[in-house]
Amino acid sequence: MAGASSADLGESADRCTTRLRAADGDDTTDDGLPAVLKEVARLAVSVASTGGGLYSWNW
Template sequence: MANATSVDLEELADRWTARLRSTDGDEMTADDLLAVLQGVSRLAASAVSTGSGLYSWSF
């Protein structure tokens, strides 16, 4: 995530949106998911630049 480009994040958001809509009928927009991915990408880049780590989990 730290090295993801804008295009990478947009493509991932598009795939994520399609999956949510096909499985859940979820009404989140691609913009919502892109904003989440951009934020995580910034956190990951910050962690890398400071020699820190980034933990991710799912429930």
């Protein structure tokens, strides 16, 4: 995510929103997701600059 462009993050948010909407039928899931992904990407850049990494677990 550290190297993702705004367009990449937007596409990712769209895909996540589509999956969430299909799973729970709730249209409110799309409101904040792009902002959340941008903040996670910002965190990834910060962590990468110190030689660290981020991990994501999905279930």
